[in-house]
Every structure is written in structure tokens, then in C-alpha cells.
Amino acid sequence: MEDNKIIGVLSFQGSVEEHLAALEELPGVTGVPVKTREVLKQVDGLILPGGESTTIGKLLGIFGLLEPLRQRILQGMPVWGTCAGMILLAKDVVGEAPHLGVMDISVRRNAYGTQLDSFQATAPVSEISDAPIPLVFIRAPWVERAWGSAKPLLTLDGHIVAVRQDNMLATSFHPELTGDRSVYRYFRNMIG
Numbered sequence: 001m002e003d004n005k006i007i008g009v010l011s012f013q014g015s016v017e018e019h020l021a022a023l024e025e026l027p028g029v030t031g032v033p034v035k036t037r038e039v040l041k042q043v044d045g046l047i048l049p050g051g052e053s054t055t056i057g058k059l060l061g062i063f064g065l066l067e068p069l070r071q072r073i074l075q076g077m078p079v080w081g082t083c084a085g086m087i088l089l090a091k092d093v094v095g096e097a098p099h100l101g102v103m104d105i106s107v108r109r110n111a112y113g114t115q116l117d118s119f120q121a122t123a124p125v126s127e128i129s130d131a132p133i134p135l136v137f138i139r140a141p142w143v144e145r146a147w148g149s150a151k152p153l154l155t156l157d158g159h160i161v162a163v164r165q166d167n168m169l170a171t172s173f174h175p176e177l178t179g180d181r182s183v184y185r186y187f188r189n190m191i192g
């Protein structure tokens with residue numbers, strides 16, 4: 001039997017409960033909310049949820065987690081940013097200051113504009129699953145540019161919306177809002 005792994009969900013704001021509920025469906029995983037440095041030390045991997053990246057970024061600073069989290073990521077802790085979480089990971093945010101600044105990507109916030117604020121799609125992501133996966137975008141960012149060892153996993157209509165760089169995964173979309181758990185299984189495998 002595989003070891004149980006503790007996957008944290010950064011719990012300041014955004015779709016925290018939805019991620020925790022999804023983690024409950026996964027064998028070999030215990031999901032925990034993370035708001036403090038003490039709990040951050042205990043997790044084997046961390047999900048940065050969707051929400052408002054400016055707010056979550058500020059709260060990371062106020063609660064003293066920005067630097068400890070950056071260090072854990074640089075030391076190799078698997079991390080997965082969804083939507084706002086992708087923005088938090090990026091080394092470059094178009095027109096704004098970066099937050100954690102660890103991933104070799106440039107992201108554009110609210111990239112789909114107001115008219116297409118939110119939409120759904122389905123696409124095959126060969127690295128993640130044999131079956132096409134449902135994609136839910138909510139005022140989503142896209143990746144304008146990926147460099148270094150950041151590898152695009154999915155390009156939709158000419159824009160990168162999923163990227164992997166070593167221990168880091170970022171998706172513009174929200175798997176926690178669908179019944180599909182393939183991205184969770186992929187992230188669980190990143191933890192080993």
C-alpha cells in the first residue's frame with residue numbers, strides 16, 4: 001500500500017472547501033487547510049486555490065507565510081496553483097508585481113476579458129489523463145510566455161492554460177469545480 005500523503009490547501013480566501021472536498025475522494029491523501037507556518041511545515045504538497053490573487057498575496061504577507069512558502073517551493077515541495085494560485089506562482093505578472101515569483105511563466109490576469117469572463121471547455125491533456133478533461137475558467141489568467149524548464153501541458157485557442165515546471169504545476173482552470181479528479185491524481189503522483 002502507498003504511503004498516505006498530506007496535501008495542504010492554502011486557506012485564506014477562494015475555493016478552499018471545494019479543494020478539500022475533492023481531496024477527500026482521493027485514496028492515500030489527507031487534505032488539510034493551511035494558514036500558519038506550523039501547518040505549512042507538515043504538508044507534503046500544497047494547493048494554492050483560485051480566488052483573488054491580490055488578496056491572497058497580501059494575506060500571505062500579513063500572516064508571515066510568503067517567505068516560508070517560497071523557500072519550501074524552492075526546496076522542492078510539490079505545489080499546484082489553480083487560477084489565482086497560478087498568478088501567485090508566476091515570476092512575471094503583466095503590469096503588476098509578482099507574488100511568490102518562483103515559476104518561469106508570465107501570466108496575464110483576467111485575460112479572457114469581461115465578455116468571456118467564465119466559460120467551460122473540454123480538452124485532452126496527454127500528460128495528465130487518457131480521457132479529455134473538463135475545464136472551468138472563471139475570470140481566468142492565461143500564460144503569455146513560459147521559459148526555462150516550464151513546460152506547457154495544455155494550449156487552448158493559442159494560449160497556454162496548464163504548465164509544469166519540476167515540482168510546480170499551474171492551471172488557469174478549476175478542477176475542484178468539476179467531478180473529474182485526474183489533475184488531483186497527477187498532482188498526487190508528483191508528491192511520489
Ligand code: GLN
Nearest residue numbers: 050051052053083084139
Ligand atoms: N481574476 C482572479 C485574479 O486575478 C483569478 C480568478 C480565479 O482565481 N478564479 O486573481
